[in-house]
Amino acid sequence: MAKGSLAVIGGGVIGLSVARRAALDGWVVHVHRSDETGSSWVAGGMLAPHSEGWPGEERLLRLGLASLRLWHSGFLDGLPDSVVTARESLVVAVDRADAADLKTVGEWLAAQGHPVEPTTAAREIEPLLAQGIRHGFRAETELAVDNRAMVDALAGHCERLGVRWAPPVAELTDTEADAVVIANGIDAPSLWPGLPIRPVKGEVLRLRWRRGCMPVPQRVIRARVHGRQVYLVPRHDGVVVGATQYEHGRDTAPAVTGVRELLDDACAVMPALGEYEFAECAAGLRPMTPDGLPLVGRLDERTLIAGGHGRNGFLLAPWTAEAILGELNGVPLPEADVVGGAVRVR
Known part of the structure; x- marks a missing residue:
């Protein structure tokens, strides 16, 4: 009824x-x-x-x-x-300041009663990460x-x-x-x-796997890159890369600066992505x-x-x-x- x-x-x-x-x-x-x-x-x-x-x-x-x-x-x-x-996230840091930020987050989560698993061997978990990336933590329920x-x-x-x-x-x-x-x-x-x-703009990229490229990662990779954040999210045919965040009214045109930073940071975290196809660039408006x-x-x-x-x-x-x-x-x-x-x- x-x-x-x-x-x-x-x-x-x-x-x-x-x-x-x-x-x-x-x-x-x-x-x-x-x-x-x-x-x-x-x-x-x-x-x-x-x-x-x-x-x-x-x-x-x-x-x-x-x-x-x-x-x-x-x-x-x-x-x-x-x-x-x-079915898992791996959060990593590129430099020492980024690693300090991750430590802050990890300690805060533990204080809230939700500890995460830290690692100093991130590339053993995700071999496609750039050399030199060691520090991070796993969020296995994400x-x-x-x-x-x-x-x-x-x-x-x-x-x-x-x-x-x-x-x-x-x-x-x-x-x-x-x-x-x-x-x-x-x-x-x-x-x-x-x-x-209010609307808050954010650019997101889609990179498509091509024959001969390294495989798509099996977990979400979130990274801090010299103070900026970037995420790499698996799809069946590639990776979603995001995301910028800034106030720009209702403008949904992707900006060169935002796209360049996302590509630079994504490849700094996972260099193999440079061989993927650049399939799409879009901007959305988050309701904040x-x-x-x-x-x-x-x-x-x-x-x-x-x-x-x-x-x-x-x-x-x-x-x-x-x-x-x-x-x-x-x-x-x-x-x-x-x-x-x-x-x-x-």
Whole structure:
């Protein structure tokens, strides 16, 4: 028996995850989405709360770890195994200052009760690393997914559950559903003015394996390169390299400086990538909040927000779906204690 009708505005990983979870729970769901690709199409697809963490981000770490557990305990049910492209992260440092940063992160994680496994022999774990790279740590529970395959798989599962597609809306009154979830990324403030969500640009590259090249790494490689961060995420046909991060309005044109730095840093970490095909360069707009925490909760009796996930949309998708379902059913998640911007998330 249907619990009620739900309109989800936004067809990225967050909107589709919310729609799927609600449909599984018995809601009649419509997803309002456009044909344009958003930030989910450009993402690296890392599920990496340990290796993304930094002192001062304790609440984000807790959310990320809670959501990673959901990835491991059922969120992938009904989806093809092929969406997962890596089941471990290796975080490495190029120089001594980078190694000191990694030590800081490792000590902070241990202080939070989530120690990682340090190593001074990173090339024994990943032989394709550049000579001289020794220091790092392993995060063995972290995952990576093919972001595009994941979005397609979620959409397919939604269809099998009876979720219907609908065109974008300009006003919340354009839908007559019992409840509405705003999950359209950087466009959320257009539907609810005052939401503290802004676009933050990030370039991402795709390098394709070619015959005769060294093989694709089997784990995510995250590196600090002279203070900058770069990640290498396996795909079935190559590697995703990312990502820059800076404020530039709604500009999605890749910039030469950002692309050059990503290529230089990627090859400094794994020189064999220089033989791969340069297949794609794209830029996406992450929906960021002032404090870096997502906005997930109720705005009024009918309207909920699931936005502002920044660089962690894929990681936090399962937790967000559970939190929204809890709000819809009147049983909020006990760990939903994050304050994001102006929205109180219990």
